Amino acid sequence: MASRASEPPLLAFEQVTREWGEGEARVQGLAGVDLQVHRGEFVAITGASGSGKSTTVSILGCLDLPSSGAYLLSGTPVQTLSPDVLAALRNATFGFVFQSYNLLARTSALDNVGLPLIYAGVGLAERERRSLAALADVGLADRADAHPNQLSGGQQQRVAIARALINGPEVILADEPTGNLDSRTSADIMKLLTSLNVERGITVVMVTHDPKSAAVARRNIEFRDGLIVGDTTRPGVAA
C-alpha cells in the first residue's frame, strides 16, 4: 500500500452527490459518497434496490456527472473535461457490461464487439481482426456471425464483455452482469471477469445482488440510501 499512497487512486469520489428534480419532487441517488478504487482492484458493490449502486457505476464510467462533490480520475476532476474527452474515456479507459447486455439488434456479434473501435478510428480490416480475437478470448470465436437474437443470455453477455475488452480498457464497470443468468452461467461469467482482473490487471467494479458473485471479489462495498455503509477487504481471495 505504501507505493499507492504516492500516486493518486485511479478512481476517487469526494463527497459525491447525485440528485434529480427540485423541491418536493427532488430525488437523491447519492448523498455524499467518498470512495477510492486503486489500479488492479476487484470491487463488488452490493446493497438494496435504489441504494445508489447503478448511479455510482454510471458516474464512475463518465456516463453521468455528479450533482456536487468531485470525481477524480487519476487525480483529474472529471467535471472539468469536455464532452468529447468524456467520450474518449468511455471509448478507451472504461469498458461497460450491463445487466441487459445492450447489444445492437440485427448486428452480428463481430460488429457488436468492434463497435468501440469504429469510434477509435480503427479501419475495417484491423477492426475485424481484433474483434475476432476478443471473441476468441471469451470463447465465442465460432459465433462471430450470429446476431444477438441467435445467442443465449450467457453468450450475449460474453459478447458484451468482449466489446468491453476490445479497446484495452483500464477499468471494467459491470452493473449486475449476471442478473439475468442462471447460477452456472453466472459462475462462468464471474470466472471470466476474475481472469481479466488477475491475468490482465484490469480493475473491475461490479454491482451484484448475488452473494456468491460478491464473494469472488476481495473488496466488498455496501450501499444504503445513497451512502456507503460497509467497505471490507478480505485477505485470501483472488484479488
Add this chain to the structure above:
Amino acid sequence: MSLRATVSVAFASLLRNRLRSLLTVLGVVIGVAAVLTMESLGKGATAFISDTISGMGSNMVMVVPGSPSQRMGGGSSNAPLFTAGDLEALRRGTRDVDRLSPVGQKPLRVVVGGLNRNTTVTGAAPSYLEIRQWSVLRGRALTDDDERLGNQVCLIGQTVRQALFPGSDPLGQDLRVRDLSCRVVGELESKGGSAMGMDMDDVVFMPFTTFTRRLSGSDRIGLLVASASSAERIDDAKAQVTAILRARRHVAEGEDDDFAVRDPREIQAVLGQVTGLLTTFLLGVAAISLLVGGIGIMNIMLVSVTERTREIGVRLAVGARSSDILSQFLVEAVVLSGAGGVLGIALGLGAARGLAVVLKVPFVVPVAAVPLAFGVSVLVGVVFGVFPARKASQLNPLAALHFE
C-alpha cells in the same frame, strides 16, 4: 470516426429497414422522376420543333391576311386576301426580298390507277422550293414556263411517292386530282419528321397558276412566302413588305396592319415563352414534391431517432462523440434522399424514353438536369436531416441507455 465508416454504418441501418427506406424516399423519387420526365420531353419537343422550323428555311418570311394581334398564323378574319397585283408590287418594290411566292393549299384526294391518298396539294411559284430550302431528289423542279403557262405538271413528296407509286418509277407518270390530270416531273427529298402530326413529305406541288385555275377556282392569295436576301436583312425585308402592303391595302396612318408579316424567329420566340412558362411551372411542382419528400424524410428520421434511442445510448456508452451521432444520422438522411434521387433519375429517364416513343419526339437526356436533380435531392437530405440528427446527438448517454 472516418467518413467511410459513417457512410457504411448509415447504409447498414438503412438496409436493415429496406421497405421503410423505400417508402420514405418515395416523395423524392416521384418528384425527381416527374421533373426529369418533363425536362426530357420538353427538350425533345423543343429540339424537334426547332428542327422543323429551321427546315422551313432560315431566311423565310410569311405574310398572311388578318391583323397581327390575332392568333398567330392569322386565322379567319374579314381582311381581304392578297392579289396578283400585290404580288407584282412586292416583286418590284422590295429591295431585300430575294424570292417571293404565292402559296395555295388544299387537302385533296389524289388518284393513281387503283391507288388513292388524301394529301395536301400545294400550288406555288418555282421559287417556293428555294425559299423552303427544299431540293428535288430526282427529275426536275418547276419552271417559270410551267408557272406562266399553267402546265399540268407536279412534284411529289416521299410519302406520296411510297403510297401511290409502290415499286414503280413515278417520273413521267400521271396522277389525277379531281378532274385534273397532272404529270409527275420530279420527286422531292424527304424533309423527315412530322410537325405535330403533320407529315411534311405528304405533299403534291404544282404551279400556282395550275392550282388556281383548276383546283381552287380563285386567284386570290391566302399566303405569301418570301425569303430575305440574308438573315441580317430579315427585318428590312419585313419593313419593306409591310410598307407596300399598307399602301396597297389603304391602311390609314395610325391604324393596325390588316395583315401579318412573320418569320420563324418569332415562332421560336413564342415557343421559348411557352417552354419558359412550362419550366417555371415544373420547378414549382418539383419544389413542392421535394418539400413533401423532405418532410417525409424528416418525419421518418425523427421516428427512427426515437426508436433507436437505446442504440444511440449504446454507441455513446462505447465512446461515440455527439458529433459522431450527428454525422451518422445526417449521412443516413443524405444517403436516403440521394438514393431516392438516383432512383428518381432512372425512373424519370425510363418514363421519358417510353413517352418519347409514344409521342414521336426524339429522346433527349437532359444533361444539366441529371446532376442538378441529384444535387437537389442530396440537399433535401441535408436540410431535412439536420433537425433529427441534432436531436439524436444531444441525447444524454445514460438517459438514452435507459430509454424504454
